[in-house]
Amino acid sequence: MKITIKILLFLIISNFSYTQWVQLPNGLGETRIYSIAVNDNKIIAGTEGKGVFLTTDNGNNWEPIGLSPQSIGCVAFSGNNILAGTESSGVFLTSDNGKNWFNTLKYDMITTITSSSNIIFAGGFSGIYISTDNGNSWTKNESINSSIGNIVNIGNTVIASSPVGIYKSTDNGDNWVMSTTGLEPGEYFALGLSDKYLYTSSGGTIYLSTDFGTNWTKKTNVKADIIFTLAVLGNNVFAGTLRENIFLSTDNGTSWAKKDKGLIGRTVKTLVISNENIFAATDAGVFRAKISDLITTYVTEDFENRNIFLISPNPARKYIDISAISKDLNFSSENTKVELFNSLGDIVLSQSINLISDKVRLWIDFLPAGHYYLKFGNHFEKFVIF
Numbered sequence: 001m002k003i004t005i006k007i008l009l010f011l012i013i014s015n016f017s018y019t020q021w022v023q024l025p026n027g028l029g030e031t032r033i034y035s036i037a038v039n040d041n042k043i044i045a046g047t048e049g050k051g052v053f054l055t056t057d058n059g060n061n062w063e064p065i066g067l068s069p070q071s072i073g074c075v076a077f078s079g080n081n082i083l084a085g086t087e088s089s090g091v092f093l094t095s096d097n098g099k100n101w102f103n104t105l106k107y108d109m110i111t112t113i114t115s116s117s118n119i120i121f122a123g124g125f126s127g128i129y130i131s132t133d134n135g136n137s138w139t140k141n142e143s144i145n146s147s148i149g150n151i152v153n154i155g156n157t158v159i160a161s162s163p164v165g166i167y168k169s170t171d172n173g174d175n176w177v178m179s180t181t182g183l184e185p186g187e188y189f190a191l192g193l194s195d196k197y198l199y200t201s202s203g204g205t206i207y208l209s210t211d212f213g214t215n216w217t218k219k220t221n222v223k224a225d226i227i228f229t230l231a232v233l234g235n236n237v238f239a240g241t242l243r244e245n246i247f248l249s250t251d252n253g254t255s256w257a258k259k260d261k262g263l264i265g266r267t268v269k270t271l272v273i274s275n276e277n278i279f280a281a282t283d284a285g286v287f288r289a290k291i292s293d294l295i296t297t298y299v300t301e302d303f304e305n306r307n308i309f310l311i312s313p314n315p316a317r318k319y320i321d322i323s324a325i326s327k328d329l330n331f332s333s334e335n336t337k338v339e340l341f342n343s344l345g346d347i348v349l350s351q352s353i354n355l356i357s358d359k360v361r362l363w364i365d366f367l368p369a370g371h372y373y374l375k376f377g378n379h380f381e382k383f384v385i386f
Contacts, residue, residue, distance in 0.1 A: 021262035027062035033281035039077035046072025065098025076113040085110025116153040123148025149189035182216030192230025201227035219253030231271040240268030315384040
C-alpha cells in the first residue's frame with residue numbers, strides 16, 4: 001500500500017514546546033542591546049549606556065571593550081577594525097579590540113554602518129557618510145539630506161532606507177536615485193538582503209524586490225507597529241519588531257509566524273545570522289537560537305518503501321556510496337539527478353548520474369560537517385558528514 005512519507009529537512013519541529021531562544025547574559029547581564037555584528041569567531045554588541053562588548057565563544061561569555069557610558073546604535077567590522085556608531089558623537093574606530101578608540105566621525109547620531117569592498121557607509125541623522133580608508137576619515141554625501149535608517153549593499157549597489165523612501169546607488173554611493181516603483185508613501189526603516197532578495201519595511205508592511213531595489217512588491221503585513229530589523233536566509237525572512245518580538249516567514253513574506261519562545265525582551269533591534277545560529281539584540285540582552293529550531297521544512301514524496309537505497313559510510317567524511325537495496329531502484333532507469341540538501345533545506349549538490357550500476361559514489365569532501373539529506377528520484381535518505 002502506498003503511503004506518504006514526510007522527511008524533515010531540519011532536525012527539530014518548530015511547534016514543539018521547547019525554548020527556542022537562549023539568553024546569553026554572562027558578562028553582559030540584561031543590558032538593553034541596540035546592535036550586533038559577527039566576524040568569524042568574534043561577535044560585538046552595542047549597548048545602551050555601557051559601550052561595546054565582545055565575545056569570542058559564540059556569545060557564551062562577554063567582556064566590555066570600551067566606549068562606556070556611550071550608547072551604541074550600530075556596530076560593524078571592517079577588516080581588523082571595529083566601528084561603533086553612537087547616539088550623539090559620531091563613529092568611533094578601534095584596530096586593537098577596544099584597547100584604543102578614535103573618534104573618526106564627529107557630531108552626529110549614527111544608526112547604521114556597512115562596508116562594500118574598500119568603501120564603508122555610515123547612515124545617520126544628517127544623511128550618508130562614506131569612508132574609503134577603512135573608517136579613518138569620512139566624507140558626507142551632499143545629495144542626500146534625509147536621515148537614514150539602514151544601509152545594505154551587494155557589489156556596487158547600495159540601498160538606504162529613510163523617512164522619505166528608499167535611496168539606491170549603483171556606483172558605490174557616488175550617485176543616488178529614489179526607488180519608488182511598487183512602494184507606497186511612508187517612512188522606511190528595516191532592510192534585509194540576500195543574494196536574490198531585498199526586503200524593506202514601512203511600519204509593519206513588508207516589501208520585496210527581486211531586482212535589488214528597482215521594483216518592489218507589497219507582501220503580507222507583520223502584526224507589529226514597527227519592524228526594526230530583517231534577516232534573510234534563502235526564502236526565509238526574520239523580522240525583529242517594536243514590542244512584538246520576532247516573526248518568521250518561510251515563503252518570502254507571504255505568511256508570518258511568531259518565533260519568540262524563550263525571549264524575555266519584547267523589542268528586537270537587530271537580527272544577525274551566523275552559520276547555524278541567529279542572534280537577537282533585544283531590550284533584555286542578547287539571545288541566540290539555532291536556525292534549525294526555528295525553521296521547519298518538509299519534503300513530501302509518495303513511494304512504496306523508504307528503504308530503497310543505502311548510503312555508506314554513514315557518518316562519512318570524503319565520499320558516500322549509494323547502493324540499491326531494492327529492485328524498485330535502478331540507476332539506469334531512475335531519474336538520474338542526485339541532490340543533496342543541508343540542514344537548512346538548501347541544495348548543496350546537484351549531480352547527474354550516468355552509470356548503469358547498482359552503486360554510485362559521490363565525493364563530499366568539500367562540504368562542512370553536519371546533517372544532510374540525499375534525494376534520488378522520489379527517494380530520500382539521511383546521512384551525516386563529520
